[in-house]
Amino acid sequence: MDNSHLSQEGIKKLITAAIEARRKSYSPYSHYQVGAALLTADDKIITGCNVENAAYGPSNCAERTAFFKAVSEGIRDFSAIAIVGSPEGEAITQFAYPCGVCRQVMREFCEPSQFQIIVVKSEDDYRVMTLAELLPESFGPENLRDGNEHCEKEQEA
Ligand code: THU
Secondary structure (H helix, E strand, O other): OOOOOOOHHHHHHHHHHHHHHHOOOEOOOOOEEEEEEEEEOOOOEEEEEOEOOOOOOOOEOHHHHHHHHHHHOOOOOEEEEEEEEEEOOOOOOOOOOOOHHHHHHHHHHOOOOOOEEEEEEEOOEEEEEEHHHHOOOOOOHHHHOOOHHHHHHHHHO
16 A cells, blocks of 8 residues: 555554553653654554663664564565654653664665654644655665666666
8 A cells, every 4th residue: 555645644543653652661761751653564553662771872762663673573664653752751742853873774674755754742743754854865775785776776666
């Protein structure tokens, strides 16, 4: 199914799933809770939350949790992600944009001009952007492959 143009209903469903995922956030160090809901090309929703660690470095963002869950289950085609983040104990009060590392992880699996990123301040106040807007002029897997022309043709098809 082509869900590159999400309906308002589809967006709301994704936002609800991200809000629910945020409730699972393990963030005893930053006390900043993030939830993400990743929409697959065949319309499944894979959620993730941030998972922190006492050694700080091994902490994982909500977006990457969702991507790694999906990829580890064999899913590699995605159309959108909704992200909600705010300090612990609060409802969502701010737009939480994905960090640079998460944008690059998205770039690995998603077509930048197609993949949609939904940042959310409240259920009725959200912004929809493409990955290309948030990560312009990016470096991706096709840079490392032989025969880049062939690869570009495959993407266009
Ligand atoms: N965090 C995310 O989960 N996603 C982002 O894109 C930005 C930051 C998490 C990481 C850490 O657990 C907390 O928010 C504070 O940085």
